[in-house]
Amino acid sequence: MTPRRTLPLLLSSLLLAGAALSGSGSGAAAEPAAGPAVRPLGAVVPAPASVTPGGEPYTLGRGTAVRVDSADRESRAIGRYLAGLLRPATGYPLPVVDDDAARGGILLRLDPRATALGDEGYELRSGPGGVTLTAHAPAGLFRGVQTLRQQLPAAVERRTVQSGPWRIAGGTVTDTPRFAYRGAMLDVSRHFFTVDQVKRYIDQLALYKINKLHLHLSDDQGWRIAIDSWPRLAAHGGSTQVGGGPGGFYSKDDYREIVRYAASRYQEVVPEIDMPGHTNAALASYAELNCDGVARPLYTGTEVGFSSLCVPKEVTYDFVDDVVRELAALTPGRYLHIGGDEAHSTSHADYAAFMDRVQPVVAKYGKTVIGWHQLTGARPAPGALAQYWGLDRTSAAEKERVAAAGRAGTGIVLSPADRAYLDMKYTKDTPLGLSWAGYVEVRRSYDWDPATLLPGLPETAIAGVEAPLWTETLSESAHLDRMAFPRLPGIAELGWSPAATHDWESYRLRLAAQGPRLSALGVDFHRSPQVPWE
Template structure:
C-alpha cells in the first residue's frame, strides 16, 4: 500500500515538472535594436493567446501565425475581444521609418506597432528571439512558454541590406535557396542578389533560347583543388543544372512573403562564355567554345553586334517579369578587351560612335542595355567596372574593388552599395587555422566584418545619402555543397546584418562592442543548431602574435570570449586540461613552437592554435617600409616582416603576408649595431589566378657605419609555377648595420593570364637574417 502511494506521488511530481514552464530567456536580439529594455516579468504564451491584426499588417500577422502552427503545433485564434492574453498587430502611421517598428511585451499583452507590414514582420523576427531556441526545431518540451516582458523600438540604418549567392560556379537546390532566404529574413536582410549566369554555367531557363538549357547550363568537368595548383586537374564529370521559370517564380514568391527582394544578375558583356558556348555568334570570333571548366576571367565576351543586343533584350524580356523588384543586375565586371581589340566590327563601332577606346565601348554597351531596361520600368545595378569609360546615366554602382568606386559614383550623384573584398567577401578564409576548408584566398575574420562602416570617410553628409547600404557576397568556386555554403556564410552574415541594420550609436566600432556581439552570438548558436545551420564556430579560437614588453619579446595571446582559460605547451604537444595556464605574459627565450587552446573547467573548447617563433638577427630591429602595404592585406605591418613568424604556406591573406598592389617595394633594416651576417632569406607568394606574381629579381645593399662601405647585389629569382617562391641570398660573412632590400614589381600581367593588362600584386613573407 505504501509503495503504491509512493508510485502515485512520483507520477504526480513528474506531471507537475513536465507541465511547469521553463524560465523565460533574456532576449539578446540580433541584429541589435536601436532601443531595448527588459523587465523581470513574463508573458504567458500558449494556444489560449488570441491574435488581432489591423488590416494593413495582416500579411505579417499571418506569417507569425503560420510560424506558430509549424513550430508549436497550433494557430492562435483571431479575436478582437479576447478573454485572455493577446498578441496584436497595430498599424501606426506615426512611425517614421517604413521598416521600423515598436515591440512591447507586457504581462497580458504583446503589441507590435508598425507603419507597414514589412516593419511588423521585422518586429516579429525580434519577438521570435524571445522564444527558446528549441522552438525552431519543434523540440520544446512544454506547452506553455514564458516570454520576458520588454520594450523595443527599432528601425534600420540602411534601406539596402543584402546577401549574394553565386549559383553559376556551383548549383544549389530550390530547397537550399529557400533556407538561405529564411535565414536572411530572420536577420532582417531585405535583398537577395542571385548570381545566375557566368562562364561556368547559365542557371535560368530562357524559353526562346533552348540551347542555354541544353548547352550553357552544363560543363564537361570541374577543376579539382585550387586554381593555383600545378598541374591543374579535373574530375572528368559533367556538371550543371538550371532553374525553370516556374521554380524561379516560386522562389521569388517565397522571398516576397518574407519581405526579401530578389535581384537577378545576368552578366554582360564579360563572364559570358557559357552563353557563347550555346550560341557562338554572340562572340567576336564566331568560333565554337565550351562552357568554362575552371575558374577565372575569360577572353570570350559578348560582341556588341545587333544580334547580341537582340539576344540580350529577348533574354531580359523573359527575366524581368519574373522579378517584381526595380533592379536588374547586369554585372559589367572583369570584361577583357582582347577580343574587342582584334574585332573589325568593334573597331568600326568605336569610330562610328566616336568612342575613345574599348573602355568607351564597354560604357556604350552598358548604356544601351540600361536604356532598354529603363524602358521596361527597371533600373540597373553593375559592379564598379561600369564606371570605366563613363557611367550609364541612371546606374547604381556596387563597389567591390575597395571603396573607391563608391566614392566616385556617390560624388557624381549615383546611388551605391558597398561590398568591398576587404569586408564583404565571404568566400575568403575566416580563420588562420590550417584545418579550414579550401577557399579562394584572402582573409576575412568575423571581427573585420563586424567593424565595417559602409560610409566611406571621403564622403560628406550629402554625398553619403547615396550609400544605400551594403551586401555580403558568396562566390562559390570552392563551395560545392549547401553545408559548406552555410559554413562560409555563418556567422559572418550575422555581423553584416548588424552592420547594415543597427544604429551606429549602438555600435561605435570598439572592441568592447565586438565582445558583446560575440557573447550574443554564442547564445544565438543554439538557434542556429536548432535550425540545422552548419555555421563556423571560431569563438573559442586564439589570436596570437609576438610583441615586446620592456625590451623582452613575449607571446601575446587573446580570445574573443574572455571568461575562458588558455592553456599552452612549448614542447610541440597538444595542450590538455592539465597544461600550463597562460596568465597574460609568456616571455620568449629563443626559437619556440607554442601550442595553445581555450578550455573551460572540464574540456577543450576550440581547436589548437600554433605559433612558431624562429629567432634570427633581424628580430626586434628597426625597419622602414616604402610604400605601406595595401589596406586590404596589411599583415602585421612592417614589423611583421621581422617578427620571427612566417606566414601560412597555404594562403596569402593571413597576418604575416604583406601585399603590395602594383608597386615597387623598398625595405630598410637597421640592426642597431654592426653585425656579422651570412644569409638573407624570404618567400614570395605566386598565384597567377589572384593576379599575384613573384618578382624576377631583388636588389640588396649593405652598409657598415664604421667604414661607410656599401656592397650592392642584384639577385635573380628562379621563377616557377609553384605557389611559394623561396629565395635565399648566401653571403660570405659580412659585417653590416644596415640592410636595404629593393623589390621591383613584376609589372603588367601579360595577355592570356588572369588580370591581363593590370599591374601584378607582390606578396612578401618574413625576412630572415642569419
C-alpha cells in the same frame, strides 16, 4: 528611453548576467527549475535602435492566440507565419484570430499614423498581459516578428515539442533600419542550387532582416535561367558547373516560385546577368555572340576575365534586349543587375560603349540598373546603383572614382571583398572557400563602418550593404551554412542597426547566443574561436 550610445554596454551587461543565471558549473547560480532565464530585451541580432527594458515578461501558454486585423490580408499571412514558427516547439495551438475576438496574446497591428517607423520599422511592447507588435507597413510587422522569435529560447526553432517556459522579456523595442538596401547574394552559376535550397537560404536571411536576395544567374560556368527566345542558354549553357557535373537551370515557373517565396519573407529578388565578361556559358551556347562566329567550349574551371560578348555586333544587343525583357517580366522588384566586373577581355572603349547601349535597355523594361563598381569607370545611368567589392588595398584612385560617382548621384552598395565576401576562408585551415581577398574571421567581417569605408563617400550616397556568397568551392547547402554563418548576421547588423550600437564586445555576446538557435535550425555554422559560444 535608453540612449543609443549606452545600448551596447547595457546589452553586454544583460547578456553576461543572463549567462551567469544559465550556468551549471561550480559557483554559478542554479538554473531555475521552471526553465531558462528570460533573454534580456533587445539581446538580438541585428541590434535594435532603441530598447527600454522593464516590467514582468509575457509567457506564452496553451491559451495564447495571435491576433490580427481581419481586414488586412498581409497581417493575417504574417500571423500565420508566426504561429507556424512557434507551434512545433511549444505544442500550443496558437490560433490566428481577429483582433476583436480575443484579448492578450500576441497582437500584430498596422497603424497608418506610425509614419516614423517607415516601411520596415516596428515597435514591440511586452508585458504580463501580452505582446503588441506595431508597424506602419506589413514589412515592419515581419521584421518585428524576427525580433520576437529571437527573444524566445532558442529551442523554439525546433520542429518537435520542447519544454518551456516560453517567455518574452518586458519592455519596449522601437526599431528602424539604418539602410534601405540590405542584401545577400547567392552565386548559383559556379554551382547550381535547387529551388528548395534557395528557399532554405531565404528563410535563414529572413531571421536577420535581410531584404534583398541577389541571384547571380549567369557566369562562365553556367547559365541558370530559361530564356524562351534563346533556349540553348539554359539547355546547353546550364548543363555543367565548376568541376563538371550536371549543372542545372531554373524554368520560368521555378524562378517565379523563388520570387514568390522571397516576397513572402519580404525579400526582393535582384537577378543578375553578368556582362560583357563572365559570359562563356552564353558564348558556348550561341556562336553568333562571338566576334569570330565560333562557339566556345563549355567551361568548368575557376579562372576569370577571359570571356567577352562581341561589343561591335548588333546581334549582341538583340540578345541583351531579349534576355532583359524576359527576365524583367518575371521580376516584380525594382532592380536588374548587369554585372560588369572583371571584363579583362573587353577594351575600356568597348566596355563604355557596351554599358551605354545596355543601361537604356534595362530602363526600357522598367528596371533600375545595378552593376559592380567597375560601372563607375563608364557612365552610370541616372539612378543606377554601383556595388563596390574592393579591398583595403584597392588603389586610392579607384576608391575615389567610386566615391565621386556616389557624390554625383550613383547609389553605392558596399560589399568589400575582404570584409563581406562570405566565401573567403576564415583562416588558412578553413577547408572551403578562397583566400584571394585574404582571410576573413568573424570580427574582421563585422568590425567596419559603412560610413567610413570609402574616403569622400557621403553616408547619404550609401544605398546599403550586401554579403555575396560565391560558390566556386561550395556545392551543398551544408557548405553555404558553414561559410555564411556566423558572418552573415554581422553584415546584416551593419545594414540594419544604427552606428551608435556598433560594438564588437557586445556583438560577440549576442552572436554567441545565436549559436543554439542556429543549431536548432539545423545550421552547421563555423564555431569561430573569437566568439564565446553558448
